[in-house]
Amino acid sequence: MDASNTYGIISLLPVVVVIVSALITKRTLECLIVGSLVGFVILEKQNFLSEWVAAAQEVFGESAWYILVFGVFGVIIMLLEKSGGAQGLSQLGTKFAKTRGVALISTWILGILIFIDDYLNNLGVSVAMRNVTDKFKVSREFLAYLINSTGAAVCVLIPISSWAVFMSGQYESLEIMGSDGTSLGAYIQSIPYMFYAWLAVILAPLFALKIIPLFGPMRKAEQRAAQGQVFPPSYYEQLEKGTMEEVKEEMDPSKARAVNFIVPMVVFVIATIVTDGDILMGGVVTIIVCAVMFIPQKLMTVAEFCDISFKGFTSMSFVTGLVLTSFILGKANEELGLTPYIIDKVEPLLSPGLLPVIAFLLVAFLAFACGSFWGIIAIVAPIILPLAVAVDANVYLVGAAIISGTVFASHTCFYADAVTLISAGTQIQNTDYAKTAIPLTIIPVALSAILYLIFGMVI
Structure with a gap:
């Protein structure tokens, strides 16, 4: 060249x-x-x-497309929080995750299960597990690392994801075919050699279970979290400056229901698959389902639903x-x-x-x-x-x-x-x-x- x-x-x-x-x-x-x-x-x-x-x-x-996708994600995150769905799932997760190790491995497994798209993976797992891991004093930095270690890695290892579709298209355009004569076959034959993706997924739980000791700044972050401060110092600096609202649970615990998180996320996955991987359409369908679920339960009025949605959209600016x-x-x-x-x-x-x-x-x-x-x-x-x-x-x-x-x-x-x-x-x-x-x-x-x-x- x-x-x-x-x-x-x-x-x-x-x-x-x-x-x-x-x-x-x-x-x-x-x-x-x-x-x-x-x-x-x-x-x-x-x-x-x-x-x-x-x-x-x-x-x-x-x-x-990016503006709409991130905005829609913001809407969904805010709705799941304000409806009590995220809190309900956290309560359920706390009952199941009796130890720190179980909480982290559950996070890792959930990251593997949501393999359709790395955006969807990052959205669903972070909102679902952050309150659970907070209770076991896991730093938000380690939670982010654990979730993102699945993310794109899982998406490339399972050949029915958005990444697999894209790369198969590259193979097809270059007329590189697998032993079955298809570009998808060529992609599948590449999967065993995706060493970084395999290692990223495998090493994450080894760090989580302390089989491999943490080191460097992450170790310091975990030491800080063990003392009760799960957020990094920058979070509190932003609070002082007024550029971030304090994270707190406002939902009445009796109204927090895990089903109000699980059903929208299942709908998100199914709608994304049905629309040939169109994550934007999947998100829009999910917001509609949230309205159908949350308003009749009197978790929010129509006006509140609209206000929360607008706030969620702008929160991703x-x-x-x-x-x-x-x-x-x-x-x-x-x-x-x-x-x-x-x-x-x-x-x-x-x-x-x-x-x-x-x-x-x-x-x-x-x-x-x-x-x-x-x-x-x-x-x-x-x-x-x-x-x-x-x-x-x-x-x-x-x-x-x-x-x-x-x-x-x-x-x-x-x-x-x-x-x-x-x-x-x-x-x-x-x-x-x-x-x-x-x-x-x-x-x-x-x-x-x-x-x-x-x-x-x-x-």
């Missing part, structure tokens, strides 16, 4: 600015804005501000803004030629034996840097997979390496949609998640790289 049209190593600067400034300031939205502005300064010099505004307008125009701003950064990276520059530097190393491990690390870096997972697959797969065929590498192993790289990015990119949503669901800041969870991913990343190297050499 010709990198002559890229800005070379300078194309890395916006991403570096975002990561470094976010770690220093513990702010995410502002750092994304600064990073994207840096990108447009490089691109446009004097006219950078007008071009940044034009890019922002384009992103917001193209992102109506920061989340939505964060994701859309990351898209602006992505546009800057695209125009700077970040992806072709990196691929051009890596291509000379792509021998058959090294191809899987390099594909894994390359995609992991690019997806993290760009905050785009499916987008990076769409760019990289048409380059790397035909190359795998040409050099006689195992194409299913290489395809699995690409997928594993994006799952890693989904688990770690603190300014992208997955981490943003799980942070909202567990009511922490994205930087709190990044500081505590990312160090734990060192183990599955290192093991995955070793496995891709070994398997690349052997098969």
